Amino acid sequence: MIAKDERTLKILEYTKDTIEKFKTQAELFDNEYLTDLLSLTNEADSFYKTSQNQRLLVEILIMKLCSSRVEKKKLNFLDSPIISPDFKDLNLIP
Numbered sequence: 063m064i065a066k067d068e069r070t071l072k073i074l075e076y077t078k079d080t081i082e083k084f085k086t087q088a089e090l091f092d093n094e095y096l097t098d099l100l101s102l103t104n105e106a107d108s109f110y111k112t113s114q115n116q117r118l119l120v121e122i123l124i125m126k127l128c129s130s131r132v133e134k135k136k137l138n139f140l141d142s143p144i145i146s147p148d149f150k151d152l153n154l155i156p
Contacts, residue, residue, distance in 0.1 A: 063088075063096050095131065102126050 064070045065081075065088035074081055106123040113119045 063093060066093070098130055099127055102130065 064074065065084035071081055071085060074084065076084070102123060106119055109119060110116055
């Protein structure tokens with residue numbers, strides 16, 4: 063999110079090449095998606111110390127982070143209207 067804004071890019075203490083890579087990568091994701099990923103990470107962080115199996119918690123977090131965009135696409139697909147085929151256009155109905 064820092065790399066999405068030209069003003070905050072200036073405060074990063076990295077080489078110009080690295081900052082340019084950050085900027086390029088930041089353009090691939092919208093703020094809502096990044097916020098979703100941060101929420102998942104924050105949730106896992108809050109359970110980390112009390113978790114019986116911290117490694118499993120981190121592995122599940124990684125799976126959630128990797129599949130986050132897929133889940134969102136599924137939800138968008140399910141929310142889209144169902145369009146019934148027009149059989150007249152297919153010349154199946156006389």
